[in-house]
Amino acid sequence: MDSIIGKPIDRKDGPLKVTGKAMYAAEWNIPNLAYGITIQSTITKGHINNIDTSAAEKLKGVLGVMTYKNAMQLHTLSGSDPSSGKFAEKDLLPFQSERIFYNGQHIAVVIAETFEVAEHAASLIKVTYNEEKPVFDINQPEAKIYQPQQGLGGTQVQVKRGDAEQGMSNASTKIEQTYNTPVYHHNPMEPHATSAVWNGDTLTVYDATQSVFGNKNAISTMLGIAPDKVRLISPFIGGGFGSKGFMWANSILAPMAAKFINRPVKIVLERTGQMFTCAGRRSFTIQKINLGTDNGGKLTSVKHETTSETSFVDEFVEPAGVATKMIYATPNLDITQNIVRLNKGTPCPTRAPGEAVGTYAFEVAMDELAEKLNIDPVQLRLINYAEKNPDDGHRFSSKNLKECYEKGAQSIGWSNRNIKPGSTKEGNFLVGYGMATATYPANRSKATVRLKLYQEGNAVAACCTQDIGTGTYTVMAQVMSDALGLPIDKVEFKLGDTIYPQGPNSGGSQTMATTGPAVRAAALTVKSKVIKLAVADKKSPLYNQTEDAISVDEGKLFVTSDNLKGETYSQILTRAKMPLVETEITTNVSTRETQKSESNPTTKQGGEQGGQGQQSGGQQGGSKDESKDNPFVKQDQDLDRSNVAFHSFGAQFVKVLVDPLTCMIKVDKVVSIMDVGQILNEKTAKSQIMGGAIFGIGMALMEGSVYDENTGRIVTRDLADYLVPVHADMPTFDVQFTNVKDEFISPVGARGAGEIGITGITAAIANAIYNATGKRVRDLPITPDKLIV
Amino acid sequence: MFNKEDNALLDDNKGTTRREFIVRTSAFTAAITIAKYPVKTIVDKINQPEAGNVVVTINVNGKSKTLEIDARTTLLDALRENMHLTGTKKGCDRGQCGACTVLVDERRINSCLYLAAMCDGSKVTTIEGLGTEDNLHPMQQAFLKHDAFQCGYCTSGQICSAVGLLKEGHAKTDDDIRELMSGNICRCGAYQNILDAVKEVQNA
Numbered sequence: 001m002d003s004i005i006g007k008p009i010d011r012k013d014g015p016l017k018v019t020g021k022a023m024y025a026a027e028w029n030i031p032n033l034a035y036g037i038t039i040q041s042t043i044t045k046g047h048i049n050n051i052d053t054s055a056a057e058k059l060k061g062v063l064g065v066m067t068y069k070n071a072m073q074l075h076t077l078s079g080s081d082p083s084s085g086k087f088a089e090k091d092l093l094p095f096q097s098e099r100i101f102y103n104g105q106h107i108a109v110v111i112a113e114t115f116e117v118a119e120h121a122a123s124l125i126k127v128t129y130n131e132e133k134p135v136f137d138i139n140q141p142e143a144k145i146y147q148p149q150q151g152l153g154g155t156q157v158q159v160k161r162g163d164a165e166q167g168m169s170n171a172s173t174k175i176e177q178t179y180n181t182p183v184y185h186h187n188p189m190e191p192h193a194t195s196a197v198w199n200g201d202t203l204t205v206y207d208a209t210q211s212v213f214g215n216k217n218a219i220s221t222m223l224g225i226a227p228d229k230v231r232l233i234s235p236f237i238g239g240g241f242g243s244k245g246f247m248w249a250n251s252i253l254a255p256m257a258a259k260f261i262n263r264p265v266k267i268v269l270e271r272t273g274q275m276f277t278c279a280g281r282r283s284f285t286i287q288k289i290n291l292g293t294d295n296g297g298k299l300t301s302v303k304h305e306t307t308s309e310t311s312f313v314d315e316f317v318e319p320a321g322v323a324t325k326m327i328y329a330t331p332n333l334d335i336t337q338n339i340v341r342l343n344k345g346t347p348c349p350t351r352a353p354g355e356a357v358g359t360y361a362f363e364v365a366m367d368e369l370a371e372k373l374n375i376d377p378v379q380l381r382l383i384n385y386a387e388k389n390p391d392d393g394h395r396f397s398s399k400n401l402k403e404c405y406e407k408g409a410q411s412i413g414w415s416n417r418n419i420k421p422g423s424t425k426e427g428n429f430l431v432g433y434g435m436a437t438a439t440y441p442a443n444r445s446k447a448t449v450r451l452k453l454y455q456e457g458n459a460v461a462a463c464c465t466q467d468i469g470t471g472t473y474t475v476m477a478q479v480m481s482d483a484l485g486l487p488i489d490k491v492e493f494k495l496g497d498t499i500y501p502q503g504p505n506s507g508g509s510q511t512m513a514t515t516g517p518a519v520r521a522a523a524l525t526v527k528s529k530v531i532k533l534a535v536a537d538k539k540s541p542l543y544n545q546t547e548d549a550i551s552v553d554e555g556k557l558f559v560t561s562d563n564l565k566g567e568t569y570s571q572i573l574t575r576a577k578m579p580l581v582e583t584e585i586t587t588n589v590s591t592r593e594t595q596k597s598e599s600n601p602t603t604k605q606g607g608e609q610g611g612q613g614q615q616s617g618g619q620q621g622g623s624k625d626e627s628k629d630n631p632f633v634k635q636d637q638d639l640d641r642s643n644v645a646f647h648s649f650g651a652q653f654v655k656v657l658v659d660p661l662t663c664m665i666k667v668d669k670v671v672s673i674m675d676v677g678q679i680l681n682e683k684t685a686k687s688q689i690m691g692g693a694i695f696g697i698g699m700a701l702m703e704g705s706v707y708d709e710n711t712g713r714i715v716t717r718d719l720a721d722y723l724v725p726v727h728a729d730m731p732t733f734d735v736q737f738t739n740v741k742d743e744f745i746s747p748v749g750a751r752g753a754g755e756i757g758i759t760g761i762t763a764a765i766a767n768a769i770y771n772a773t774g775k776r777v778r779d780l781p782i783t784p785d786k787l788i789v
Numbered sequence: 790m791f792n793k794e795d796n797a798l799l800d801d802n803k804g805t806t807r808r809e810f811i812v813r814t815s816a817f818t819a820a821i822t823i824a825k826y827p828v829k830t831i832v833d834k835i836n837q838p839e840a841g842n843v844v845v846t847i848n849v850n851g852k853s854k855t856l857e858i859d860a861r862t863t864l865l866d867a868l869r870e871n872m873h874l875t876g877t878k879k880g881c882d883r884g885q886c887g888a889c890t891v892l893v894d895e896r897r898i899n900s901c902l903y904l905a906a907m908c909d910g911s912k913v914t915t916i917e918g919l920g921t922e923d924n925l926h927p928m929q930q931a932f933l934k935h936d937a938f939q940c941g942y943c944t945s946g947q948i949c950s951a952v953g954l955l956k957e958g959h960a961k962t963d964d965d966i967r968e969l970m971s972g973n974i975c976r977c978g979a980y981q982n983i984l985d986a987v988k989e990v991q992n993a
Contacts, residue, residue, distance in 0.1 A: 018929040019876065027869070239942060271885075272882070719885035
């Protein structure tokens with residue numbers, strides 16, 4: 001049998017996407033739909049004095065204007081876990097008061113028969129304010145800096161090991177540098193959008209979200225209605241990158257507005273302005289790094305102090321030191337996190353929150369250290385290679401980073417790198433090579449999957465999770481196809497609807513690693529049920545065989561030692577007069593270090609938790625959870641993971657060309673060698689890694705949001721001012737995988753690949769620019785003006 | 790009576806953006822006619838929406854469609870909201886991202902920068918008009934094969950833009966294709982695969 005696992009098959013949802021038939025949140029043809037446009041505050045702190053909506057309301061076609069004066073009261077939602085519902089700004093439930101906490105805060109929704117009338121009406125609303133002095137810049141004397149207790153999901157952000165000061169004073173070589181990264185905006189191509197339809201006391205929401213189940217919970221809690229009164233549908237999401245991980249105001253404003261005018265309402269954020277104020281961002285970071293080594297280049301001490309921003313209405317930490325605690329071996333470590341509250345919207349996760357900016361600063365510092373030590377940058381990483389997780393001494397589930405360095409160096413032509421910067425030319429261009437380590441945690445959590453195998457010989461599985469472009473539809477079908485022994489065109493995976501059992505949110509690169517094992521266990525359970533039917537049936541050619549003597553391929557079950565002896569799923573179910581065989585399976589394994597102690601997935605308790613079967617949240621219910629004593633669930637959950645650390649790794653190698661006259665930078669080639677466990681689909685996995693690298697090109701060379709120094713208002717408020725990489729900025733890419741199955745993470749053996757691609761890449765580009773020019777720019781982005789100076 | 794610029798507008802109204810259209814026409818709206826509406830009528834209706842809707846007939850994907858719509862309606866919104874052809878995407882509504890790219894009289898344009906009223910009598914091809922799931926256009930087939938998309942939101946615009954690009958016939962090298970496709974942003978970063986897809990169709 002030739003396994004479909006890893007095969008670069010075309011995306012299952014591809015035909016819908018290339019024909020424009022995939023339905024995104026703002027595109028459902030809803031009868032009697034009205035259009036909501038939100039307007040935003042133009043001051044940065046204070047109170048609304050008055051909102052005059054009279055002119056807007058008089059306009060023909062306007063159905064209502066919703067403000068804090070007439071909006072329904074909302075219930076507080078304080079949860080911090082996106083998988084069960086996290087509103088991005090817990091202390092700023094929309095339209096509950098006249099207070100203004102930031103510039104660009106939603107203050108009214110104008111609802112009209114058409115988009116054009118709604119836009120016109122929005123322009124007629126007059127707002128007066130009582131303005132107060134805002135704090136929007138960390139350099140203002142009023143800005144208060146403090147140390148947060150923890151990051152998202154209980155992540156440790158203040159980490160001490162050994163004695164960092166003593167380690168530093170014992171070091172023979174030291175560097176101390178500060179690196180700055182600006183605010184970044186995710187800018188998924190699909191703006192945040194929500195359509196809401198009430199039918200009596202039940203609500204259907206079409207929402208652009210990375211947490212379908214979480215947003216359903218958050219919406220029902222905030223509205224004060226039972227969760228089973230809300231259905232959330234989101235089969236396609238036009239990119240998220242973290243910005244649709246938490247729930248933003250549009251998701252609750254649409255149901256409120258629909259109730260307000262008693263008609264379905266659609267709200268779509270405008271790219272200009274709104275996507276830059278009301279949809280999250282990545283905080284700026286100021287990162288001070290101290291490294292000390294002995295004569296041989298071995299790290300004796302590491303200090304990494306980060307300062308980032310949050311808002312006055314919630315706390316989100318950009319934990320840039322999070323990878324520093326485990327990336328290299330060092331006996332002494334001091335990770336410090338500071339945070340400042342500003343009158344700006346609340347930041348939120350952005351592709352690899354912490355690691356993306358943290359590996360930039362840290363891996364540039366390593367490059368600076370290598371130069372000072374006169375050691376090759378790859379060699380310096382090998383000298384400090386961590387065989388075990390330096391954070392807790394645990395073994396890694398699977399780590400093949402040395403192979404990544406080796407292959408990456410070979411593929412980029414590392415031997416061509418001149419150790420003396422600014423000294424090599426290719427034609428008219430200065431040429432430079434740089435590298436960095438990539439790393440990201442291998443997260444996994446809980447998922448419930450319902451799977452049905454039909455008499456016709458096809459199977460459908462469903463789980464309320466997401467495909468945000470990551471390939472979930474496709475790779476889950478591959479797992480089904482492999483476990484059931486059915487052709488890929490006979491299996492279908494459904495997601496993005498709360499009528500299905502609960503799966504993970506799409507955050508922390510966990511969707512596939514979490515859902516895959518549940519899909520596998522469900523598929524094997526159904527296969528086993530059918531085999532049991534056959535071997536007990538005298539009419540079956542498989543009668544009296546033992547279960548493990550039977551194999552399945554292309555929908556046919558046969559005796560492994562005699563493949564002529566067998567019959568198809570279809571034949572077995574037809575004879576048994578069963579229209580289908582089904583199951584519902586939960587797998588519950590947490591690989592997050594912070595959660596291991598709370599609900600240890602390695603114990604029997606963990607298995608029972610899954611076995612008891614949550615209420616699956618589905619409104620259609622039906623199947624009973626069959627996880628308890630299930631051999632496929634036990635095989636997975638009973639594995640002892642108590643002393644195992646779960647991380648992915650990779651090596652990023654970059655070649656850049658710099659024009660010595662204009663200092664224009666061209667990334668010429670990117671080589672990404674990734675160690676992310678078993679690859680389920682080579683094509684979609686490569687696409688994810690390339691996508692991450694392109695985000696890194698944006699961070700290195702062009703992206704960065706600017707705020708007005710006098711008002712705190714965002715200046716870079718559209719895609720003409722906030723530059724993202726386009727076709728013309730592209731290098732050639734070479735993405736390779738170690739493709740080593742991770743025996744600890746799950747029987748599927750795959751770790752996530754959505755975020756690791758963005759880690760290390762920015763540093764590799766910055767290091768290559770230094771190698772080309774001899775100029776070290778420590779403030780991103782590295783624009784030509786900074787090289788000319 | 791008309792200066793050179795006026796004539797240019799008359800001759801080349803298909804290449805005029807909605808912003809240029811409003812700016813340029815506000816100064817001289819007297820007797821110019823674009824398609825069946827005098828420019829003055831469109832501008833008046835934009836400035837005074839109570840004056841009523843416009844009736845526009847557009848050939849969309851081979852079928853003639855007549856709409857009575859607000860004069861301010863962009864071609865993009867007319868496609869998505871009035872005709873429910875949601876394959877054409879709204880990414881920025883300012884001509885900065887390319888997600889709304891369609892072919893008007895076989896030329897690629899940003900449909901968010903066109904008023905629907907300017908397309909009266911025009912032939913518009915959207916992603917839905919290129920091919921269907923069972924009968925994909927070669928460019929759609931190539932995008933599928935090369936994984937030239939992830940989330941899929943920019944995809945319709947990329948495909949329409951690529952079809953327009955090949956029709957123009959200016960792209961000779963990889964760098965040409967990259968440059969001439971730079972009006973279409975893909976935030977997921979499928980650019981390399983899009984390049985491979987375009988090349989495959991170009992070389993077929």
